[in-house]
Amino acid sequence: MTKNDTTANTRERILDEAEVLFARKGYRAVSIREIIQESHCNLAAVNYHFGQKKNLYQEVFRSRWIPRAKRVQETFKKSLGSGSPSSPAAIVRALTETIIQGPLTEEERHLHYQLMAREQAEPSEALELIIREVMQPFFSEISGLLCQVFPESREDDALLLSLLSMFSQILYFSFARAAVTRITGREYDRAFKARLSDHIVMFSLHGLDAVKEEGK
Amino acid sequence: MTKNDTTANTRERILDEAEVLFARKGYRAVSIREIIQESHCNLAAVNYHFGQKKNLYQEVFRSRWIPRAKRVQETFKKSLGSGSPSSPAAIVRALTETIIQGPLTEEERHLHYQLMAREQAEPSEALELIIREVMQPFFSEISGLLCQVFPESREDDALLLSLLSMFSQILYFSFARAAVTRITGREYDRAFKARLSDHIVMFSLHGLDAVKEEGK
DNA sequence: GTCTATAGCAGGATAGAC
């Protein structure tokens, strides 16, 4: 990342660096001065392109975060294939692996879910955007896939909560790295990330069985 | 909460209001001026009692957060009883219900986990304290309990990850209320909280089976 | 479209009276 190419125009450099900083430190903790220092431009350039700080933040979601999320979703769809209804195991594995390994680089993924976790913990106008454009379409798509296999599921309620449970794990293992590392004693190297992915898949797959049984 | 008693001394009022505000908006977003307004005292009083803002924040954890967490843990131990080894179901249910309903009021709990989620997403010196004083003792205690029932569990690795998975759900459903509400269409009323509690117990209990099977 | 310069304000922290 940090493509400080003098070739890329100022506006794009600002967006790139702003996203990194907002993810790392949160909206309030990042000053415009910090952003311009990283993107090697002038203070006034930010206001010229984005008017005010808040708009820059929202533009990060519009032009960087959302397209990236859609790329992940596309990868998920492709990895399932368009054939016959997939098994829950296949769906859960594809979902987890797409998100945890998927098309994103390690830095992109970390940045992506840090931003998302921040928005959910302390919503701004961006959360509405995220939910409308990304979460709701994705969740209802996966619900649809699982309903083909779990027609028993009492209400969509149970399925939705299970999806949120899966999602919470993925989010947590991404944004709470410091705590996870201290607790488990393991660094986020390749081996541990693979271990995590397997764990989330197994845990969630069994968790989903609860939905099946509940649909009595 | 917000015990603005003029009886309580200034120091305590400052801590109470600071905790609420830090939980709601995060460290950087809260100004000392905001805190003194809520705790009805003077700007200089904060510096008199805590020296600087950072110390106030840490003191919130030392004198408010940690004791509360320990109260929750005590409740958990008592609810299990000191008899023979409990079943995983009993442990998981006791854990979830203690945390989600437990000895805390609704406001306390929300505040508690908001603060915790913030610390994990963006660690300060307080995270070390939290982990050392609260998370590690608690996790190893529960691991101990579960090991009596799951002696098969390959390595403690799997058990620890499962505990983190449970924990991530509890944390998520607490700090991401806005998103959960928008996605599920349900408010956090009594009924939904009971539903959530049941869901987390069921999902996690089945998830734990993964550990059993893995210990092949 | 990018720069320099600066207005204008909010925040953390301190001095010193009571």
Place this chain on the structure above:
DNA sequence: GTCTATCCTGCTATAGAC
């Protein structure tokens, strides 16, 4: 221990030259 008054830094945002 709590107050008023004040300092000073660092921030957002704008004006205006190039």
